[in-house]
Amino acid sequence: MAGDFKLDTAVPWGRNRAEYTAFFDLAGVPPHRRILDCAGGPSSFTVEASRLGHLVVAADPLYGLSKDDIKARIEESREAIAAGLRSAGHRFVWDAYGTPENLEATRFSAMKHFLEDYEEGLAEGRYLEAALPDLPFEDEAFDLALSSHFLFLYSAQFDLDFHLASVLELCRVAPEVRIFPLLDMEGERSRHLPPVIDHLQGRGLATEIRKVDYEFQKGGNEMLLIRPV
Numbered sequence: 001m002a003g004d005f006k007l008d009t010a011v012p013w014g015r016n017r018a019e020y021t022a023f024f025d026l027a028g029v030p031p032h033r034r035i036l037d038c039a040g041g042p043s044s045f046t047v048e049a050s051r052l053g054h055l056v057v058a059a060d061p062l063y064g065l066s067k068d069d070i071k072a073r074i075e076e077s078r079e080a081i082a083a084g085l086r087s088a089g090h091r092f093v094w095d096a097y098g099t100p101e102n103l104e105a106t107r108f109s110a111m112k113h114f115l116e117d118y119e120e121g122l123a124e125g126r127y128l129e130a131a132l133p134d135l136p137f138e139d140e141a142f143d144l145a146l147s148s149h150f151l152f153l154y155s156a157q158f159d160l161d162f163h164l165a166s167v168l169e170l171c172r173v174a175p176e177v178r179i180f181p182l183l184d185m186e187g188e189r190s191r192h193l194p195p196v197i198d199h200l201q202g203r204g205l206a207t208e209i210r211k212v213d214y215e216f217q218k219g220g221n222e223m224l225l226i227r228p229v
């Protein structure tokens with residue numbers, strides 16, 4: 001349908017550290033915290049943050065693929081994403097990027113940075129093949145778990161049970177979890193958000209919907225923060 005922006009699967013499309021800092025309000029997070037980027041995909045957050053001395057591990061099923069295969073996947077999704085951005089341009093706030101071409105250039109620069117680091121990062125254990133809702137980490141292996149542009153965004157593809165199990169798994173491996181955005185692919189608040197929050201609160205966890213200094217999907221300027229009470 002014209003004006004829609006729908007992608008059937010979670011595509012490899014990567015953002016950079018400055019964007020993650022805004023999504024997750026990371027400026028106030030002290031250094032030396034162990035951070036998990038779950039559904040890290042081809043984001044350059046891990047390489048950029050690691051170079052600054054932060055302890056970051058990214059987990060994603062994508063990391064079972066070779067560098068060439070990931071590169072090919074990125075190229076395959078490029079046209080569908082570019083077409084979606086053009087036809088549904090009115091659903092986005094363009095202040096930060098200006099044009100779809102500039103946005104694409106920002107994303108490709110981040111993904112190039114990721115690809116250049118990928119093989120070294122795999123060898124160093126900074127990229128780990130893993131898929132929600134079952135992560136191969138001990139309880140509280142991290143101080144903070146981040147999830148960008150996967151949970152809630154793909155609400156049509158992943159049901160409430162998957163969301164509940166995945167969020168609880170992130171809470172198991174880190175005492176603090178931050179998820180962005182809270183909108184689905186249609187630009188609506190995810191239908192899974194209220195039941196996930198109810199469930200977490202029922203388990204005695206504190207949840208906060210925090211406004212952040214980033215908005216690309218219109219109304220997509222909120223993240224969910226979860227911590228023990």
Ligand SMILES: C[S@@+](CC[C@H](N)C(=O)[O-])C[C@H]1O[C@@H](n2cnc3c(N)ncnc32)[C@H](O)[C@@H]1O
Binds near residue numbers: 014038060061
């Ligand atoms: C749109 S990308 C987001 C990448 C990155 N977090 C960012 O914001 O730039 C979505 C990612 O979700 C990953 N993904 C798909 N299924 C997953 C699962 N079950 N567990 C974790 N990640 C998954 C995909 O492989 C893809 O890399």
